[in-house]
Amino acid sequence: MNALIEDLKARGLIAQTTADEELHEHLSSGSRTLYCGFDPTADSLHIGSLVPLLILKRFQEAGHKPLALVGGATGLIGDPSFKAAERKLNSDDIVANWVDSIKKQVSAFIEFGEQDNAAEVVNNLDWISKMDSISFLRDVGKHFSVNAMIQKESVKQRIDREGAGISFTEFSYMLLQSYDFAALNKEKNCTLQIGGSDQWGNITGGIDLTRRMNQEKVFGLTMPLVTKADGTKFGKTESGTIWLDPAKTSPYAFFQFWITTLDADVYKFLRYFTFLTVEQIAEIEETDKNIKGRPQGQGILAREVTRLVHGEEGLASAERITEALFSGNLSNLSESDLAQLAQDGLPATDVNNDSASIVELLTSCELAASNKMAREFVNNGAVMVNGEKITDTEATITKADALFSRYTLIKRGKRLFNLFIWK
RNA sequence: GGAGGGGUUCCCGAGUGGCCAAAGGGAACAGAUUGUAAAUCUGUCGCGAAAGCUUCGGUGGUUCGAAUCCACCUCCCUCCA
Numbered sequence: 064m065n066a067l068i069e070d071l072k073a074r075g076l077i078a079q080t081t082a083d084e085e086l087h088e089h090l091s092s093g094s095r096t097l098y099c100g101f102d103p104t105a106d107s108l109h110i111g112s113l114v115p116l117l118i119l120k121r122f123q124e125a126g127h128k129p130l131a132l133v134g135g136a137t138g139l140i141g142d143p144s145f146k147a148a149e150r151k152l153n154s155d156d157i158v159a160n161w162v163d164s165i166k167k168q169v170s171a172f173i174e175f176g177e178q179d180n181a182a183e184v185v186n187n188l189d190w191i192s193k194m195d196s197i198s199f200l201r202d203v204g205k206h207f208s209v210n211a212m213i214q215k216e217s218v219k220q221r222i223d224r225e226g227a228g229i230s231f232t233e234f235s236y237m238l239l240q241s242y243d244f245a246a247l248n249k250e251k252n253c254t255l256q257i258g259g260s261d262q263w264g265n266i267t268g269g270i271d272l273t274r275r276m277n278q279e280k281v282f283g284l285t286m287p288l289v290t291k292a293d294g295t296k297f298g299k300t301e302s303g304t305i306w307l308d309p310a311k312t313s314p315y316a317f318f319q320f321w322i323t324t325l326d327a328d329v330y331k332f333l334r335y336f337t338f339l340t341v342e343q344i345a346e347i348e349e350t351d352k353n354i355k356g357r358p359q360g361q362g363i364l365a366r367e368v369t370r371l372v373h374g375e376e377g378l379a380s381a382e383r384i385t386e387a388l389f390s391g392n393l394s395n396l397s398e399s400d401l402a403q404l405a406q407d408g409l410p411a412t413d414v415n416n417d418s419a420s421i422v423e424l425l426t427s428c429e430l431a432a433s434n435k436m437a438r439e440f441v442n443n444g445a446v447m448v449n450g451e452k453i454t455d456t457e458a459t460i461t462k463a464d465a466l467f468s469r470y471t472l473i474k475r476g477k478r479l480f481n482l483f484i485w486k
Numbered sequence: 487g488g489a490g491g492g493g494u495u496c497c498c499g500a501g502u503g504g505c506c507a508a509a510g511g512g513a514a515c516a517g518a519u520u521g522u523a524a525a526u527c528u529g530u531c532g533c534g535a536a537a538g539c540u541u542c543g544g545u546g547g548u549u550c551g552a553a554u555c556c557a558c559c560u561c562c563c564u565c566c567a
Binding site for chain 1: 516520521523529530563564
């Protein structure tokens with residue numbers, strides 16, 4: 064039995080593998096090369112890609128060589144797997160830009176350098192763009208049966224469902240990804256592909272193609288889809304997707320995302336998203352069972368994952384804001400603390416007058432979408448100004464009332480803040 | 487190329503001339519309760535203080551009145567070739 068696979072199993076991180084026993088043997092008998100693909104569908108990855116990224120890292124720590132494939136070519140096509148509808152094509156230059164930013168992000172998780180199992184980032188545009196359409200159809204396409212392809216669960220809803228449909232472009236996606244595996248096997252002796260469970264069809268396609276083109280036996284491993292106990296979608300909040308790019312989701316917002324993890328999910332997420340051992344996590348869970356009130360799991364999860372993604376500094380800034388806003392008294396904050404909060408990525412807005420109505424302030428930032436909503440929030444008692452509840456919709460906030468004549472901190476609801484800076 | 491079916495407010499989806507800012511569900515938001523949970527209960531959920539205004543793929547038309555009828559355009563789907 065292979066220790067790494069056993070650990071992944073214990074963490075619940077394995078959905079399916081091909082040739083289970085042979086895979087154990089394969090990984091135990093030497094340093095292997097594996098890859099995972101990341102298609103550029105935006106200028107940043109989001110936390111949905113965190114599980115595969117961390118698994119690449121786990122493999123590397125176990126002595127294997129990870130390849131992060133950025134889909135410069137496949138990103139131009141669009142993966143139809145389990146997607147309800149055909150997607151819009153993005154232009155070459157946009158995708159090329161995305162490839163660059165995603166390359167950088169991916170690089171933060173795995174070690175490069177001189178060691179034998181140093182990571183590499185590859186781009187499938189490098190080999191796919193070299194292939195002409197005749198070779199594609201003769202050398203790759205000939206190995207695929209359309210009969211088999213339309214049977215794949217991943218495209219079923221597009222084929223069966225009334226009102227859906229799939230273009231030849233997206234239908235061919237599987238062939239490109241399959242060819243990636245064969246090409247990486249040939250060039251880099253890559254023998255394992257990992258991915259989310261939605262990639263199973265594409266991965267097995269690649270395994271078959273590699274056997275046919277290269278006469279090589281290669282393996283696949285998929286991770287389960289990350290789900291939440293309440294059935295809502297993982298990775299989204301009221302303010303949208305949680306990105307890995309700190310410019311798109313601040314370390315503070317990122318930290319907050321994890322801190323609000325449901326009790327029912329937190330230990331599972333600790334196993335998925337941290338490098339704490341399963342034994343350590345079991346201990347945390349055991350301790351939490353015996354304390355009344357707030358469990359410690361969410362805090363540990365938030366700290367571990369924020370450190371992994373944003374480093375010690377990002378974690379420190381996230382914790383500073385969290386500490387200031389959620390533990391007790393705002394009046395304890397010094398002027399430099401307040402200045403630091405804005406620096407650390409707490410949403411902040413400049414105000415150019417000496418006074419403004421509460422409604423104006425709320426609508427001038429993300430806290431309220433319209434005057435109507437702003438009034439409703441005030442009426443509901445959802446608005447706090449510098450820690451004091453405001454219930455008068457006509458209230459005026461002045462510079463003179465500001466903390467240090469400069470800062471007004473407004474809270475809407477349980478955990479949404481905006482700092483106003485008077486000029 | 488031919489025939490047919492569609493595009494409704496964040497999503498799904500009802501609505502075929504006035505009672506429609508538009509059913510229902512989901513998501514979301516606020517309050518109570520709590521642990522910055524869950525569950526539950528209450529309220530909100532186009533804009534506007536209100537009068538009212540803007541919306542049902544687009545443009546134009548019929549009508550006292552249109553999401554609903556007509557014309558053209560556009561995008562999507564299904565089947566046939």
